[in-house]
Amino acid sequence: MKPSLPLNLPPEPTLVHEDPHLLVLDKPSGLLCVPGRGEDKQDCLSARAQARWPEALVAHRLDMATSGLVLMARSPAVQRALGDAFAEQAVWKRYEAVVDGVLAEDPHWSVIDAPLMADWPRRPLQKIDPAGKPSVTRWRVLEALPALGASRLLLEPRTGRTHQLRVHLASIGHPILGDALYADAAVQARASRLMLHASVLQFRHPVDGQALRFESPAPF
Known part of the structure; x- marks a missing residue:
């Protein structure tokens, strides 16, 4: 008997860019980037991508709850180059x-400089700790949302x-x-999903050096 598939699967990722060396996909919220432990956690971005591009390899990850742009390599050499980048x-x-709280719109950037480390008794949670790894986030307010008691922020890790972004903003x-x-x-x-979206990726192509920029508008 075939194992039953989980109900309410996340929608398919959207192809943003394809070339012989790499892929850029727009991942929906609720989809893992790589398989987790257990049969119910095998549906993920890498598995779906490999169904179409068998050679596809994850170059970085987003949290399952985060949506947005994910970069994938089409060879181990390109995966290594992207990992180095x-x-x-x-x-x-x-x-x-x-985020929670009404903040005044401001074109200036603020900085959160707070080292992070694993909160071992409560894994997979992270915590701010002076002994942690250096962690820096720039942020600014795009829009105050007083009717929601919230604000829309632009974030630059x-x-x-x-x-990192989740812990820093909570802090x-x-x-x-x-x-x-x-x-x-x-x-x-106050939201049916984590209201966090990876909206911009900009880098040089690891093979030809071309400057590339990809954008994905937030779906919320």
Whole structure:
């Protein structure tokens, strides 16, 4: 007997870019980037991509609850090159989020500089700790949403720590709406999903050096 498929599967990712060396996909919220533990966690972005491009390899990840742009390689050599680019902070990323609290619209950037480490007793949660890895996020207010008691932010992570944006925003008193890990029950209940979207990827092509920029408008 074939194992039953989970109900209410996330929609298919959208192809944003395809060339002989790499892919850019727009991942829906609720879809893992790579398989998790257990038969119910095998549906993921990499599995769906490999059904069409068998050679596809994940170059970086988004949280399951986060939507937006994901870069995939089509060979191990390109995967290594992209991994190096992410490690060297040569890939420029931006996100949009809707957070709790009404903030004044401001064209200036603010910075959260707070080291992060795993909160081992509560894994997979992360926490701010002076002994953690350096973690820096730039942010600014795009739009105040007083009717929702919320604000829309533009985010620019300068490092790529696990749950970095979610922990940093919660640490300044503005957790992301719908965040099941770092927001209280009331803030979590104000959205049907995590209101975080990877909206911009900009980098140089690892093979020909061409400057590439991809954008995906937030679906919320």
